[in-house]
Amino acid sequence: MSLEASWNLRSGNAVYSPFIAADYTRLKTDGFNERGGITVLSVDSATDTFTTSTVGARGHWELGRIAALYASAGWRHTFGDRSVQRSTGFVGSGSQFSVQSVTLAKNAVIGELGVNLITSPGSRLSLSLQGLNGDGQTAYGGQVTWGVSF
Numbered sequence: 087m088s089l090e091a092s093w094n095l096r097s098g099n100a101v102y103s104p105f106i107a108a109d110y111t112r113l114k115t116d117g118f119n120e121r122g123g124i125t126v127l128s129v130d131s132a133t134d135t136f137t138t139s140t141v142g143a144r145g146h147w148e149l150g151r152i153a154a155l156y157a158s159a160g161w162r163h164t165f166g167d168r169s170v171q172r173s174t175g176f177v178g179s180g181s182q183f184s185v186q187s188v189t190l191a192k193n194a195v196i197g198e199l200g201v202n203l204i205t206s207p208g209s210r211l212s213l214s215l216q217g218l219n220g221d222g223q224t225a226y227g228g229q230v231t232w233g234v235s236f
Contacts, residue, residue, distance in 0.1 A: 087111075092144075099148040105160075111136045113170075124178040132172060136190065137165040152204045159197045162220075164190045194220025200229075208235045 092105035117131035142160020149155055168190040175182035200214030212231040218224070 101146045103144040103146075105140075105142060105144065107140045109136075109138045109140075115172075119177065124176075126177040127174060128177050129172060129174045132170075134170050135166065136168070139163050139165070140196070142196070154202045155200070156202070156214075157197070157199045159195070162191075162194045162196050162218075164192050164194075168192060188223075191218070191221035191223045194218050194223065205232075209233060 087110045088107065089109075090105055090107040092103045095102045095104075112133065112135050114133045115131060117129055119128045120126045140160045140162045142158060144156065144158040146154060146156045170187040172185045173182065174185060196216070196218050198214055198216045200212060203211045203213075205211050210233045212229070212233070214229045216227045216229070218226075
């Protein structure tokens with residue numbers, strides 16, 4: 087579930103939007119038992135929740151009739167338990183062990199930079215880069231999207 091409040095400020099061909107957002111995620115994972123040989127794996131069910139808040143700003147700039155540039159920057163805070171841990175084991179041997187996810191950064195700077203290009207009257211190409219840095223973690227991502235209308 088997400089909740090966001092923002093305000094659009096227009097200036098010429100640009101729109102600037104300060105925002106505040108809150109996100110709540112609940113992940114329910116079913117347990118399972120494999121069937122087969124001596125290394126049959128058993129994993130317990132679990133429910134995990136994550137809550138984040140983000141404060142930041144976005145910008146959108148029209149670059150003529152065929153292109154637009156957009157960017158955002160913000161500070162994200164993660165509340166509560168920031169990692170997932172599963173209890174699991176091999177049924178035949180009775181040995182138990184835990185598997186733990188990477189811990190989410192408690193505080194992180196996040197950003198995105200992208201461009202939208204109108205490639206023809208019925209199609210658009212979007213390119214974007216995203217990044218996160220905080221609490222010793224660094225993550226980068228990219229996305230290319232081509233949309234066609236007909």
